[in-house]
Amino acid sequence: ENKLPTSIPFIELPHLDDTVRFREQSQQVIDQMMAGTYEEVDVAFIHADLNRPHQYITKPRTFNSIHPVLYQVVSTGYGSGLVLEAKDFFIMGPDRRDLHCILLDRFGIDIEAGCRGFNRSLVSVKDFVWVYDVKPTPQALESPEDTLKKASIPRTTALETTASFFFRAAHYAFVTITNRPDPVYGVILSLTKRNNHVTQARAVFEGSPDAVTVTPALCNFNLRRLHQYDIVGANSRVNVSSAMRFCEPPVSLEAREHLAATVRRFFSMHPEEGILPTRVFLLPHSDREWCADRLQRFDNFHRDPTGSKRKLGRISNAACAALAAINAAGDDRRTHLREVTLVYPLWHPIRIQFTLTDMASEAGWAPGRHVVLWVVGSPSLVWAKVVTLVNFSDRKQLNLTLEAFPWANHTFLRAIRQNGRDSDGSRVFDACIRLSRANVAANPIYDLVSRLDIFAGLNPYSMGDQ
Structure with a gap:
């Protein structure tokens, strides 16, 4: 007999209707900003308390007839604020990348505490936040068109020197955290x-x-x-996981395949565990x-x-x-902007070549490592893997050849044709390139044991137990 669960995880609470409403409210802000009719609401009169203990909720309450959407903290290193990432793919994908990451600063209002600001020492990466509505960042208020354009560029990390954010949370609430019972x-x-x-x-x-x-x-x-x-x-x-999810299941196999292809264009802002x-x-x-x-x-x-x-x-x-x-530990964690050359004759999947400079060591770049790329001007990220590497240690240079994954080949080639240029008989293009984390399957022992209670499965008085 099928029985309903006694409780529902909070991550299952967001509904597609709430996502649609959130997108509409944020689009209204954009329209008003572009038309010059947006009026910033002054919240300076609301008490700010940056040292208070946080008040947490699991099931969010309605605020001003609004149900919230779910975001997650992916960086605590953005000045005095936090960077939040949407946890429902339908919030931003694939046409609203400006909602992929937003800020939470001292001008956001905690509806549970009834005041502005938060105690930064109590916030950790991967904490969840209910966001009710958004408003423009100071950067967006100063230059709306340019900021929106930059905020819509696919992100390879939560923090970059050129990172721009169009929105910040206006009203929010922290989701109840779960501490481990033992140190x-x-x-x-x-x-x-x-x-x-x-x-x-x-x-x-x-x-x-x-x-x-x-x-x-x-x-x-x-x-x-x-x-x-x-x-x-x-x-x-x-x-906890930092993965995105879909608040509604696909209606057909075709829809599932389309969603799977679309979500691959987004790179998780906090891939580390x-x-x-x-x-x-x-x-x-x-x-x-x-x-x-x-x-x-x-x-x-x-x-x-x-x-x-x-x-x-x-x-x-x-x-x-x-x-x-x-x-x-020695992996290269930088995002490189490089001029990249398409290898001819065309391979399938296609191959590209570029050079990294100022590399004192290989820093994790090796055949088989996965790489995420953004062709400047294209609407999505693509994945590739390193196939060859030549290290010119005397010049601190790495010459790399990458091969696209088969499922990304068509998207990658189209982006190169649309945004590249011809130079000396070759097709070249500008791309932001970042080394991804190593594949666990390549050397799984340490990674797997780090998550296990290695003695938990041993029966008392068995040979292993002795």
């Missing part, structure tokens, strides 16, 4: 020093193979007490003694085999996460 272990990978003072650390925590930056604001101790490869403890949220802990602390004395005993006779295992296996599994989890993060 997690982490490993310090590196320390950044300035004038002999440790300013920040890179660390990885159990459950995720991606490193995050730990600042003094997150720690209850001085960072100078840290050393590379130290084990620390942390309080952390439950890690790392999540910033809410608090980092040094291991308590009991844990330090346990680690010291583990390196010697390991008497604790005889006294408490079950607890020791559980703790050992968690430390192994963090260690494997560190090894996986080290493999990707």
Whole structure:
């Protein structure tokens, strides 16, 4: 007998009608901005409190007869504000890229608290936000046409030096967060020093193979007490997905294929799995003694085999996460604007060539690595993979040949023909190019173990348990 679930995840609450209403409201703002009739509502009289504790909700309430749409924090490094990414593909795709990412700043009104602003120290990447309506950013108010054009360009990262945002949240509410019940272990990978003072650390925590930056604001101790490869403890949220979703299922197989082809043109603004802990602390004395005993006779295992296996599994989890993060630590994370040449005779899928300069090392560029590209002037992103690489170390140059994926070949070739130019008998075009994260399937062991409780499946008194 089929039974309805007792609860519905909040991510299932957004409805297509709410998305349509949100798009219409934002389009009205654009129309008014272009016509010069938009009137900015002054919210300076509303109390601003940047140090208050947050009030959270799971099921959003109606505000001014409006139901909200769902966004997610993808960056906390945009000045004093946050960058939010839409979680329903129908909000922006494929014709409203200006709604893909919006800002949340101190002029947004938290409807639950009834005041402006938010406590930045309580916000983490991957937190969810209900957004009721939007208004123009100061940049859009100053230059609406130019800002809208730039905000509609496909994004390869949440933060770029040329990033433009047309909208910011006008009214919002933070979604209830879920903290892990127990502290997690982490490993310090590196320390950044300035004038002999440790300013920040890179660390990885159990459950995720991606490193995050730990600042003094997150720690209850001085960072100078840290050393590379130290084990620390942390309080952390439950890690969640940063993937987009569809608030309505496709009505047919043809519609599903069309949606699948369209969504590939968007690059997730936060592809990493790392999540910033809410608090980092040094291991308590009991844990330090346990680690010291583990390196010697390991008497604790005889006294408490079950607890020791559980703790050992968690430390192994963090260690494997560190090894996986080290493999990707040197990856090139920049977005390169380059002149690219189409390889003739035409391959299928097509191949392109370009040169990266000022490359002291290969920085993760290698055959088989995936790359995301935007042909300047085209409406979408395309994917390709590296097939050959020549390293001119004396000139700090990398000559790369990329091959499009078969499903992106037609879109890629059309973009080149429409936006490229002929030069010395070759077809060239300008493109923004960014190296994607390494494919887990290429070396899965560390990545997989970092997510597992390796002793959980062992039956008591079995050979593996012994």
